Amino acid sequence: MLHNCDAEKLAHVWLNEASFKAALICLAFILQTTNVFLMIFAPPSNRTMRTKTIRCPSTGTRRTRQAVVDSRSLATETSVKTINKDVVVIGNGPSAITLSYLLSGRWPYYKGMDALGHPPDFLHARLESKPNCSLVLQDLKELSEGLEGRSSNPVALLYDTLNHPDADTGQDLPSLLSWKNHPEHAIDHVVLGRGPPGGSWQAMEGDVLTISRGTWMELANLSFREWEETACERQLGIRQKRASVKHVAQYYHDYVNIKGLRPYFRDSAEVTSVRQLDQVKNVPAESYAPTLWQVTGHVRTVEGLENFQYVTPNVVLAIGGTDRPNSMNVAGENLPFVIKSLQAMEKLISSQQLNRQSEPVLIVGAGLSAADAIIAAHFHGIPIIHVFRRKATDPSLIFGQLPSNMYPEYHKVYQMMKDNGMTYTGYTPMEQCQIVRIQSDGKVCLQGPDYSTKIKVSFVVVLIGSRPSLNFLENKGRDLTVDVTKPISCRNNPLDVDLFTLESNKQPGIYAMGPLVSDNFVRFAQGGALAITRDIHTKLSRLKAKEESFNSAIPSVTAESVSYLDCPT
Numbered sequence: 076m077l078h079n080c081d082a083e084k085l086a087h088v089w090l091n092e093a094s095f096k097a098a099l100i101c102l103a104f105i106l107q108t109t110n111v112f113l114m115i116f117a118p119p120s121n122r123t124m125r126t127k128t129i130r131c132p133s134t135g136t137r138r139t140r141q142a143v144v145d146s147r148s149l150a151t152e153t154s155v156k157t158i159n160k161d162v163v164v165i166g167n168g169p170s171a172i173t174l175s176y177l178l179s180g181r182w183p184y185y186k187g188m189d190a191l192g193h194p195p196d197f198l199h200a201r202l203e204s205k206p207n208c209s210l211v212l213q214d215l216k217e218l219s220e221g222l223e224g225r226s227s228n229p230v231a232l233l234y235d236t237l238n239h240p241d242a243d244t245g246q247d248l249p250s251l252l253s254w255k256n257h258p259e260h261a262i263d264h265v266v267l268g269r270g271p272p273g274g275s276w277q278a279m280e281g282d283v284l285t286i287s288r289g290t291w292m293e294l295a296n297l298s299f300r301e302w303e304e305t306a307c308e309r310q311l312g313i314r315q316k317r318a319s320v321k322h323v324a325q326y327y328h329d330y331v332n333i334k335g336l337r338p339y340f341r342d343s344a345e346v347t348s349v350r351q352l353d354q355v356k357n358v359p360a361e362s363y364a365p366t367l368w369q370v371t372g373h374v375r376t377v378e379g380l381e382n383f384q385y386v387t388p389n390v391v392l393a394i395g396g397t398d399r400p401n402s403m404n405v406a407g408e409n410l411p412f413v414i415k416s417l418q419a420m421e422k423l424i425s426s427q428q429l430n431r432q433s434e435p436v437l438i439v440g441a442g443l444s445a446a447d448a449i450i451a452a453h454f455h456g457i458p459i460i461h462v463f464r465r466k467a468t469d470p471s472l473i474f475g476q477l478p479s480n481m482y483p484e485y486h487k488v489y490q491m492m493k494d495n496g497m498t499y500t501g502y503t504p505m506e507q508c509q510i511v512r513i514q515s516d517g518k519v520c521l522q523g524p525d526y527s528t529k530i531k532v533s534f535v536v537v538l539i540g541s542r543p544s545l546n547f548l549e550n551k552g553r554d555l556t557v558d559v560t561k562p563i564s565c566r567n568n569p570l571d572v573d574l575f576t577l578e579s580n581k582q583p584g585i586y587a588m589g590p591l592v593s594d595n596f597v598r599f600a601q602g603g604a605l606a607i608t609r610d611i612h613t614k615l616s617r618l619k620a621k622e623e624s625f626n627s628a629i630p631s632v633t634a635e636s637v638s639y640l641d642c643p644t
């Protein structure tokens with residue numbers, strides 16, 4: 076029998092492939108429980124934050140860096156107050172939330188080997204050689220050397236190896252990490268995100284189930300199970316390995332409050348521009364003058380839009396990878412009846428614009444998102460034409476790779492696709508088929524392997540993956556990817572970053588985590604927070620050491636000799 080982890084492993088392949096547009100709906104399953112969910116999850120009355128200024132714990136180094144900022148020529152809008160931060164995080168999904176937790180001074184420690192012999196001996200030996208030393212202060216390159224797994228980022232593997240020991244062999248064991256609060260190391264930061272905390276999880280269809288185990292969606296030092304039991308009451312004995320998207324989204328939202336991160340978060344905030352500030356001339360060579368970034372945008376409030384402006388040496392891009400749906404590049408793609416998300420289709424169904432009397436809905440794609448759309452439309456009795464490029468029997472389709480006992484809903488769709496429309500009324504699969512043109516009269520021209528045809532449809536639902544949008548950066552962020560001649564792609568052309576700090580190799584002070592650096596799963600995205608926190612903490616410590624040696628009357632210590640990374644001995 077395949078384990079859930081195998082499914083995630085395989086889904087990993089697919090998530091990359093389809094830029095992870097997709098996961099799971101099982102309306103048939105869930106509808107019975109929907110009412111229960113709705114009762115439990117009456118939306119919190121005050122999900123958006125409307126504070127004008129963010130008050131964060133002081134790091135004690137504000138004044139010095141403020142001076143650096145002031146000495147520069149700021150092209151600032153006079154009406155908007157500039158706020159200085161040590162770090163500005165863009166995006167508020169699980170990646171950003173984890174980063175905020177670490178930046179706030181909560182640091183991970185190795186608890187020691189468990190009874191089953193995790194982690195591997197070589198890693199245990201390295202960790203044991205520095206007892207009582209947080210991972211934030213350790214050499215991550217050395218620690219992660221020799222680890223293998225499903226992420227190409229060594230620190231992601233290190234974190235996952237310790238946080239979910241042996242998860243890839245189907246285990247669900249306690250974390251080997253413990254957490255300690257170091258308020259003295261809190262770094263002043265702000266997290267800016269479009270909606271409530273939870274990022275893309277807040278925008279997904281809530282009744283869908285996760286591909287991963289629920290416990291793999293959890294963040295540092297808050298058990299998802301325990302949270303679920305208290306926040307959602309016991310679910311009448313139903314304990315699924317997979318969690319509902321709605322629960323995961325609520326867990327992320329609650330996490331921010333439970334962990335005291337609220338003051339760092341600014342919800343409903345859209346970043347529209349990140350620009351490098353002019354460098355000052357005549358800076359004394361010894362002084363620390365990092366590149367500064369100006370981050371501007373607006374917060375949606377009841378009164379309207381309120382602009383903000385931050386200046387910071389460190390910008391973290393944690394924007395996920397779902398903001399821009401992939402394009403088919405065919406004529407008519409932008410017509411109003413062509414939609415590109417499951418949520419948009421659900422809205423059409425609930426407003427009755429799409430119903431069983433409609434012309435067929437044309438669903439494009441053969442990933443899990445397309446499958447979700449088929450399940451939803453089929454459930455509502457809406458006639459479906461399903462167009463996909465590959466053959467239904469193509470072994471590279473994701474469906475054949477998911478274990479059927481864990482993912483019955485997808486296996487049903489898979490069956491329907493292979494059945495060639497014989498048994499399932501109202502569903503017509505068209506394999507090896509592509510859209511050639513969409514006409515404004517609602518007719519769509521299709522090209523199959525040995526035919527071409529024109530069909531009248533009600534809506535076209537295109538679910539063929541997505542990519543991130545870096546439009547708020549200079550040159551739309553095109554200079555930041557590994558291959559600057561190609562568009563960004565979480566799978567093929569991620570951002571070019573240092574593996575151990577996640578700082579851009581192209582622009583100093585710009586960091587990236589999560590799908591932007593090919594970590595498409597929550598399990599792996601979290602390790603990025605460790606890499607980034609370590610690097611920024613190191614930078615700030617170095618700066619503080621220099622300041623101290625400058626200010627000191629005794630000319631004994633040179634900045635370089637300050638061993639700011641030493642752990643307690």
Ligand SMILES: Cc1cc2nc3c(=O)[nH]c(=O)nc-3n(C[C@H](O)[C@H](O)[C@H](O)COP(=O)(O)OP(=O)(O)OC[C@H]3O[C@@H](n4cnc5c(N)ncnc54)[C@H](O)[C@@H]3O)c2cc1C
Nearest residue numbers: 097098166168169170269274275286287346395589595597
């Ligand atoms: C349908 C679906 C199902 C999935 N299922 C699973 C699963 O089962 N298991 C799993 O591990 N992973 C799953 N994933 C992947 C998972 O969503 C990501 O790994 C995870 O959410 C990445 O977290 P993040 O914080 O990096 O980014 P996100 O969660 O994407 O959050 C980034 C946020 O930043 C916002 N943002 C972008 N630009 C700006 C801007 N300019 N200003 C302000 N905000 C901005 C975005 O709108 C978004 O809300 C799934 C993804 C999808 C789409």
Ligand SMILES: *[C@@H]1O[C@H](CO)[C@@H](O)[C@H](O)[C@H]1NC(C)=O
Nearest residue numbers: 203204205206207208643644
């Ligand atoms: C680590 O810390 C614990 C608790 O603070 C202490 O008992 C132990 O002696 C420390 N170990 C070392 C090697 O410093």
Ligand SMILES: *[C@@H]1O[C@H](CO)[C@@H](O)[C@H](O)[C@H]1NC(C)=O
Nearest residue numbers: 181182253254255256296297
């Ligand atoms: C981590 O969680 C435990 C258990 O809930 C709690 O006692 C502890 O204080 C937490 N640690 C930190 C650093 O918040």
